[in-house]
Each structure stands twice: as C-alpha cells, then as structure tokens.
Amino acid sequence: MDARRKAGWGFVVALLVCAPVFARAPNDAAAEAQVREVIRRFDAAIVAGDGATLRSLFRPQSSAWASVLGESEYARLKARRPEAQRIRPDTYENFAKMVETAKRPQRERFTDIDIRTDGAMASVSFDYVYEEDGVAQNRGIESWQLVKADDGWKIVSMLYSVHRP
Numbered sequence: 001m002d003a004r005r006k007a008g009w010g011f012v013v014a015l016l017v018c019a020p021v022f023a024r025a026p027n028d029a030a031a032e033a034q035v036r037e038v039i040r041r042f043d044a045a046i047v048a049g050d051g052a053t054l055r056s057l058f059r060p061q062s063s064a065w066a067s068v069l070g071e072s073e074y075a076r077l078k079a080r081r082p083e084a085q086r087i088r089p090d091t092y093e094n095f096a097k098m099v100e101t102a103k104r105p106q107r108e109r110f111t112d113i114d115i116r117t118d119g120a121m122a123s124v125s126f127d128y129v130y131e132e133d134g135v136a137q138n139r140g141i142e143s144w145q146l147v148k149a150d151d152g153w154k155i156v157s158m159l160y161s162v163h164r165p
Contacts (some may be wrong), residue, residue, distance in 0.1 A: 028119035031153075035115050035122045035146060038153045046108050051100030058092045059147065059154035065090045070140065070163040092158070104133040110142075122146040122153065128160065136165040 038057055045053035067088045069077065077084045099106055113126040124144040129136050140161035146153045 027115060027117050031117040031119040031122065031148070032115050034153055035117055035124060036113075038146065038155070039110060039113065039124065043108060043110065046099055046106050049100050049102060049106070051096035054096040054099060055092065057155055059149060059156050063092050063155065064157040064159075065092055065095070066158075067160050067162050070161055073162055073164055092155070102132070107131040107134075117146075120148050122148075129165075138162045139165055 041053060042057055045051075045057070067090065069086050069088070074084070074086045107130075109129045109131065110126045111128075113124065116123045122145070124146065126142055127139070128142045129139045131137060140163050142158065142160035144155050145157040146155050
C-alpha cells in the first residue's frame with residue numbers, strides 16, 4: 001500500500017475512533033419537556049399581557065438581557081442618532097412592563113427550537129418573530145440560558161438579534 005493510501009485509511013480510522021467524542025450528549029427528556037413548558041408559558045404570558053407570569057419565569061437579580069441590532073437597523077439608527085449603540089442592555093422587568101401595558105395584542109412566534117440540557121442547566125435557541133396586532137415588528141435569533149432552581153426552571157440570561165421584517 002502506498003503512503004497516501006495508508007494516510008487516507010489512518011484518517012478514516014481516526015474519525016471512527018473519535019466520533020463518539022464529538023457526538024452530542026442526549027438531553028434529559030424530562031428536563032427538556034419542562035424547558036418546553038417554560039417556552040409555552042412565556043408565549044402565553046405575552047399573548048395574555050401577563051407581566052407577573054413573565055417575571056416569574058426569570059431568576060431575580062441574576063438575569064442578563066440584551067439585544068443586538070442587525071446591520072441595516074444599526075445603520076438606520078446611527079444615521080438619526082450618532083450616539084446610538086448596537087448592543088442594547090435591558091431587563092426582563094422592562095419587557096414585562098411593556099407587555100402588560102401594551103395597547104395592542106403582542107405575540108412572539110418561535111421556530112426551529114433547539115434545546116440542550118443535562119437536567120441542571122439548559123440552553124435554548126430559536127428563530128423568532130415578534131408581532132404586534134398580528135403584524136411582524138422584528139425578527140431574529142434568540143438564545144436563553146436557564147437553570148433548574150428549587151421552584152422550577154428559571155431564565156438567567158437572554159440575548160436576541162433584531163432585524164426589521
């Protein structure tokens with residue numbers, strides 16, 4: 001066997017041996033179902049304008065919340081306000097207040113939901129569209145980090161991008 005063929009087989013063997021190392025660990029099924037319930041409750045609270053339920057889904061005093069503007073949104077805002085920042089920190093409290101005082105129906109639609117959990121913590125990512133009165137206001141990708149607290153799953157951080165439809 002020539003040297004190139006030996007090297008090729010060596011690569012194949014190395015891939016087969018290492019494949020289990022790169023495989024994704026399976027989710028804890030019960031934990032995944034509980035995290036999906038948090039997502040469902042989050043959506044239902046927005047639709048109902050229920051700020052109290054939204055607040056209950058977050059771990060107080062440890063939550064990070066930020067949005068990052070997409071290229072065109074940032075350029076448009078920067079043209080009007082040169083001091084504008086691309087990354088916008090906020091709080092779940094402000095979001096809950098906005099939802100409960102909204103004059104028009106609100107809704108966040110989630111697609112392509114990916115949950116990774118080991119039963120103690122979870123990472124959730126998905127595509128979203130935020131609607132007001134049935135009309136898309138913004139869209140992007142969103143990521144949550146959750147922890148399993150004594151009183152259930154709590155969101156400790158949320159990051160999302162903002163693009164106009």
